[in-house]
Amino acid sequence: MRVGVAPWPEAFAARYRERDLWRGVPLGVAFAERAERTPSRVALVDGEQSWRYGDLAEAVDLLAERLARHHGPGEALLVQLPNVAEFVVLTLACFRVGVVPVMALPQHRRGEIGYLLAHSEASGWAVSAEFRGGAHLELVTELAAGAPALRQVWVQGGSGGDGCCDLSAACRRGGDLAAARSVISRRSPGGSDAAVLLLSGGTTGRAKLIARSHDDYALNARLTASACEVGEDTVYLVALPAAHNFALACPGILGVLLSGGTVVLSDSPAPEKAFGLIERHRATHTAVVPAVAHRWAEHAGGGGHDLSSLRSVAVGGSRLAPALARRLESSLGARVQQGFGMAEGLINYTRLDDPDEVRWETQGRPVCPADEVRIVDELDRDVPGGAVGELLTRGPYTIRGYFRAPEHNAASFTRDGWYRTGDLVRWHPTGNLVVEGRRKDVINRGGEKVSAEEVEELALGHPDVARAAAVAAPDPVLGERVCLYVVPRGAVELTVQVLREHMTDAGAAGYKLPELLHTVPELPVTNVGKIDKNALRADAAARARGSRPDVEK
16 A cells, blocks of 8 residues: 555654654554543444444454455455444454555445546445445446456445355454454554545546545544544534544544544434434534534524533534524534644644634634645745635645545645645634635535536536536535536537436436536637636526526627
8 A cells, every 4th residue: 555655755754753743553553542441431322332442442353353354454445334333343443454444435326436446456345235225236246347456345234145244243243352453463554554545525537545644644633632622521423424534533533532532423414313313412522514504503493402412513624604603503502613624634623712703704723733834826925914825735644645646746736745725715813714715626515525527527428418517506505516517519408307317327426416507509718718617607606696697608
């Protein structure tokens, strides 16, 4: 797994070790040490099942030994599981024996999964037998033949038939624990080894893979846990997809488990489900995206659940409107804590003791003193204080390059290691960041990042589409929706449903499908002949308001 992973320069790595930011302790070891200190505390709750730290550590180690029989050190294992206990046990087991989980989403289909299997050369694939009607096992049969590195499929919620292992059974306690830990002692990775491959938000075509090391991801989890005041008395509701960086380690599952708190899994962020779990388990912390925050604020106003245990609701994924921040805090009776960051690294949080206006109107400040931040203009010159520019960053948990992506790395990183985030930001007088927009061509649909280029490529695969351009259309609940402009090929009538069905057949995930379609005789262009996305965004916004300029000129 070291091949294709961009390392930090040794001078920087030495500095991070000297400052005790990188401790050389793999994530699996860090969890095992925590479990030894608090074995009787409840670590994980999934439905009617719960695991104390000691029991969870035993289940992790037994599964780790089973993983080691099938997957070598540094090999990738595609994890496509919902918010279930098996996700947590499998992820921690991978950390124990140096298998590298690739964090996919349950809603990913043929297009995304086929690409991830090939790009990561995964030797394993963990999948649910069934998830919200998705025929995942049929997908396994279809894609396995085209993935030569794939040797083992792990199925949650069923045996899966020939050539598959029952993951749920493998996660149950039972076996030779001493023998398992002997294997683990020989397979434990180093702090600088790759721990996990996260998916980028996707700005140009397919999502890029982000290799996070044990050292940097452990630091990520520790620092965000501190910023969110997570400790042994924390009960953290995981309402967002567990595979997202936000829910996994900001502080998420890992930050809470390494702090000795309790993780409660929810299979849905719907307020009816989430509020019931908050009441039942006396949850103290959770995290949502603005689209979910909007639903929660509306639902909480009707009462019906005791949410008095809730101390903090972290909101990230896209900018939260100040008015919604105030309303959410008032309706839930918990402090809103805004977060702004990226799976590539840098995480910013407001703090719980910040004044109301700071927590409502800014997106936070870096969680680590060693985080470096620049705000620059189009020529990479630092802008004056308070001016808007592109955010560049580097630091002890910000990657130096995408996994096996030299062309992307040349465009996304400066020669001296600064990551070009594509986010337009400014400094607030309090020292916090305010997000003003993006340079990258991404549609942020309720926290899910959709590559406009990928949507366009899928649309152009339809025989009746001559040209296509995808942009974000504003939406009061999701923030943005996928809006597609197409020039038809000849005198044909195209509907959004036709294109959605075409893209679904091509293997696209549901959240990437266009929800708005506008057919035009030509796409507007700039004076250098490029598609004028600014004109299209203005048209989409005007249509959302009920009045539109003539984009067809």
